[in-house]
Amino acid sequence: MDFEPSDDQRLLVESVTRMLGDTYSFAQRKTYMALPEGYSPAIWSQFAEQGLLGLPFAEEYGGFGGGAQEVMLVMQAFGRVLVLEPYFPTIVLGGTAVNVAGSAEQKQAILPAIAEGSLKLAFAHNERQARYDLTDVVTTAKRNGSGWVLDGSKTIVSHGEAADKIIVSARTGGDRYDEDGITLFLVDATASGVARRGYLSRDDTRAADISLSNVSVSAADVLGEVGKGLPIIQRVIEAGIAATAGETVGAMEAMNEMTLEYSKTRVQFGNPIGSYQVVQHRLADMFMTQEQGRSMAMLATMSIDNPDQAARAHDIALAKVGIGQAGRYVSQSAVQMHGGIGMTEEYAVGHYFRRCMVIERLFGDPAYYLARLAAEVG
Structure with missing residues (x-):
């Protein structure tokens, strides 16, 4: 891969750097932290206006068709000013999951909404007992007619309290450490049985612990193939x-x-x-x-x-x-x-x-x- 930035990439970096230079001094960042959301909704709207929220998505879904290099350049600019907005969980984590595993219908329903700034995602996989083991999943999803019922809990979900939809991993088969049997679900954050406890992380960003108690989802909410989520x-x-x-x-x-x-x-x-x-x-x-x-x-x-x-x-x-x-x-x-x-x-x-x-x-x-x-x- 050629890492010499193209003209378009240079313009992207200049645009993001200019915007952040005007809106993200250290003093301004402290005021954003004090807002109820823990970040600035106005800045989030500016990200949408500049096309940053649709950067890695295909044009047919309202995006700009960028790739990993463009995302890296944007994240590098964000790192220079310690951006608080939920770009990472929504675009990088949630967006990647939908891009990789979503059906055409799911992409059409989710990605344009992300790009315009009206939908935020969270990726809820980590569990308290798992540490860094991706296969250690005890949250369960059991069949209920044509749908599923989820029970369990997730911890340290980045911007989990701000998300409109949460991508949740749950075990639909196998034992606790099996690689097979893990499935991803798109869960409405306001669904019955979903409880979120938000808090400030050590790095000034927001996170949440999420509990799921008898949460019903439909077959259309399965992201990817059942049991093949790892x-x-x-x-x-x-x-x-x-x-x-x-x-x-x-x-x-x-x-x-x-x-x-x-x-x-x-x-x-x-x-x-x-x-x-x-x-x-x-x-x-x-x-x-x-x-x-x-x-x-x-x-x-x-x-x-x-x-x-x-x-x-x-x-x-x-x-x-x-x-x-x-x-x-x-x-x-x-x-x-x-x-x-x-x-x-x-x-x-x-x-x-x-x-x-x-x-x-x-x-x-x-x-x-x-x-x-x-x-x-x-």
């Missing part, structure tokens, strides 16, 4: 890892710029701290680590469309380890270089640090993926 879930997670890798690169760029500027203005022992060689070495290390992380984000993006599942999973694991380690080093170094002010809520660098730490553990931490890579050669 490959879809894996594709969704891979898309999520690639997108958040791009977001981490944007966050690292912002932290490096902030730290460089701080080193020029913070005076210690009569000189700017940036004049000391040890500080210069750390700044150089942070920049090199950022660029290594960028390479890992590119690897993840390049791997998304690889039809070889094993090769795709291998490259995604490599990228997850690399971007996690890079984000940790740069964010920790940025906080340390700022000293005490870096630990305060009023200063932005600590918020970037927390977002990078959440991303590092999202869908599995580096140790988990290192163990998977070791198993391949063991």
Whole structure:
């Protein structure tokens, strides 16, 4: 894949960067956090007007026919300002699930509504006991005539309380850890038996725990093939890892710029701290680590469309380890270089640090993926 941006991609980045520059200062972000939704509905509407919500969808569904590279570029811009809006769960996670597994009717009903900003999705797969095991599903779906009845619970669902529809994984067959027997369902968030408890995550974004008690869905709400949901879930997670890798690169760029500027203005022992060689070495290390992380984000993006599942999973694991380690080093170094002010809520660098730490553990931490890579050669 050629990673030199095309003219259209440059225009996309310039457009998104300009919009965020006008609307997403750190002070403005704090006001969005204080809104009941935990983000700005007005900004969400601007995303729709600029075509960002339909970016990866086919033109026949109201989209722009973009791909993983365009999504990575947008997420990188979002990472530079720590965007709070539910772009990631709606477009990347939910949108990927519908794109990969949805029927023509489901795509026609869902994707244009997402693109115009009137429909938000959440992807509810994680369960409290599962940790990072995608096969560990105890939420059940049982036949009820031509439909299904869902019972169980999901945890840490990104923007789960804001979603209009929730994509829920449930076991329709097999035992707890079986790869077969997992099915995805489209559940109306206001359906009887659905309860959501929203809360603020450590990175300032919203999440929710969702319980399902005797929730009825129809056969038309099944996403993909019954009992064959795991490959879809894996594709969704891979898309999520690639997108958040791009977001981490944007966050690292912002932290490096902030730290460089701080080193020029913070005076210690009569000189700017940036004049000391040890500080210069750390700044150089942070920049090199950022660029290594960028390479890992590119690897993840390049791997998304690889039809070889094993090769795709291998490259995604490599990228997850690399971007996690890079984000940790740069964010920790940025906080340390700022000293005490870096630990305060009023200063932005600590918020970037927390977002990078959440991303590092999202869908599995580096140790988990290192163990998977070791198993391949063991």
